Amino acid sequence: EAGVAQSPRYKIIEKRQSVAFWCNPISGHATLYWYQQILGQGPKLLIQFQNNGVVDDSQLPKDRFSAERLKGVDSTLKIQPAKLEDSAVYLCASSLFEGTGELFFGEGSRLTVL
Amino acid sequence: AQSVTQLDSHVSVSEGTPVLLRCNYSSSYSPSLFWYVQHPNKGLQLLLKYTSAATLVKGINGFEAEFKKSETSFHLTKPSAHMSDAAEYFCVVSEAKLVFGAGTILRVKS
Numbered sequence: 001e002a003g004v005a006q007s008p009r010y011k012i013i014e015k016r017q018s019v020a021f022w023c024n025p026i027s028g029h030a031t032l033y034w035y036q037q038i039l040g041q042g043p044k045l046l047i048q049f050q051n052n053g054v055v056d057d058s059q060l061p062k063d064r065f066s067a068e069r070l071k072g073v074d075s076t077l078k079i080q081p082a083k084l085e086d087s088a089v090y091l092c093a094s095s096l097f098e099g100t101g102e103l104f105f106g107e108g109s110r111l112t113v114l
Numbered sequence: 115a116q117s118v119t120q121l122d123s124h125v126s127v128s129e130g131t132p133v134l135l136r137c138n139y140s141s142s143y144s145p146s147l148f149w150y151v152q153h154p155n156k157g158l159q160l161l162l163k164y165t166s167a168a169t170l171v172k173g174i175n176g177f178e179a180e181f182k183k184s185e186t187s188f189h190l191t192k193p194s195a196h197m198s199d200a201a202e203y204f205c206v207v208s209e210a211k212l213v214f215g216a217g218t219i220l221r222v223k224s
Contacts, residue, residue, distance in 0.1 A: 004157065042204055042214030043158070056211060091158070101148050101208045105157035 002026065004106035006092050012112045018080035021109045024073070025094030031055075033103065034067055034077050035091040043091055049075065050098055082113045116141045118207045120215040128223045133177075133192040135218045137205035140186065147188045148206040149179055150214075158204065164188065175199070195222045 005024040013019050025032050030051050035043035046065065048055040051072035060067070064083070069075040079086055089110045093103040121136040139145060149161040162173025169181045175198075179190045188205060200222045205215040 040216065042206075042216050044214070045211055048211070093158075101146050101163060101206070101212055102160055103158075103212070105159070107155065107157045 004092055004094055004104055006090075006106035006109050008109055009107065010110050010112075012114065013082055014114050015084055016081040018078065019082060019111060020079075021077045021090050021092075021111075023075045023077070023092030023106060025075075025092070026096075026104055029094035029096050029104070030072070031095045031098045032069055032075050033091075033093040033095075034075070035093065037089045037091055037108070039088070046077070046090075055098070079111075082111075084113050087111055087113045116145060116207045116209050116213050118205050118213055118215040120203075120205050120218050122218050123216065124219045124221065126221040126223060127195045129197055130194050133190070133195045133199065133220065135190040135203050135205075135220065137188045137190065137215060138186055139188060139205070139207045141207055141209060143209055146208040147179075147181060148208065148212070149173065149177070149188075149190050150204045150206060151201050152204065152217075153201045161190070161203070195220075197222050197224060 032049045034046040037043040046060045047057040047067045049069040052069045067077045089108040091108045093105045095103050117140045119138045147164040150158045151161050152158045162171045164171045164181045172178045177192045202217045202219050204217050
């Protein structure tokens with residue numbers, strides 16, 4: 001069974017530039033999550049999708065971050081414009097059922113903002 | 115509000131000795147609790163979960179954790195460490211959504 005795929009693995013940009021991350025969840029998983037993991041901290045939920053609808057985006061900085069999950073499969077997370085404090089690993093995860101806590105994570109996309 | 119505190123940011127053990135990674139949680143209700151592991155350059159992987167059944171939970175690779183409500187703890191243990199256990203471990207509490215601790219980096223010395 002293929003796991004959660006993310007790209008790019010690494011990205012370096014300058015502040016005020018834009019960046020986009022892509023995630024393809026495990027086939028059949030209806031729930032998709034984006035987490036932000038800053039160095040030395042645990043992952044923090046940015047947004048949760050159930051199929052192509054947003055379940056929770058309460059911690060997404062909506063002035064600069066956006067995410068979509070068209071057709072309820074793969075998803076894109078965008079940051080525009082980036083700030084220095086956005087340097088982090090962006091993790092995508094999926095789960096078969098919502099609320100079980102059993103998430104499958106991708107390897108992450110590491111963003112460095114200079 | 116739910117929260118989780120991992121009491122050690124780094125733990126170092128010798129191969130073949132016991133592992134103890136400590137976690138305390140705060141929750142208004144009876145929470146679900148999890149341990150996830152993250153090996154270098156790999157995605158986070160679920161080790162084990164507690165959901166109000168048996169208080170001693172067994173996970174993969176010989177790990178287990180005991181839920182102690184009176185102490186609000188959910189410590190992770192393993193009788194004998196292996197070199198492949200070197201990784202970062204996250205304690206997670208869940209009421210409506212998952213809240214991760216800051217992580218404990220486990221180092222295993224040969």
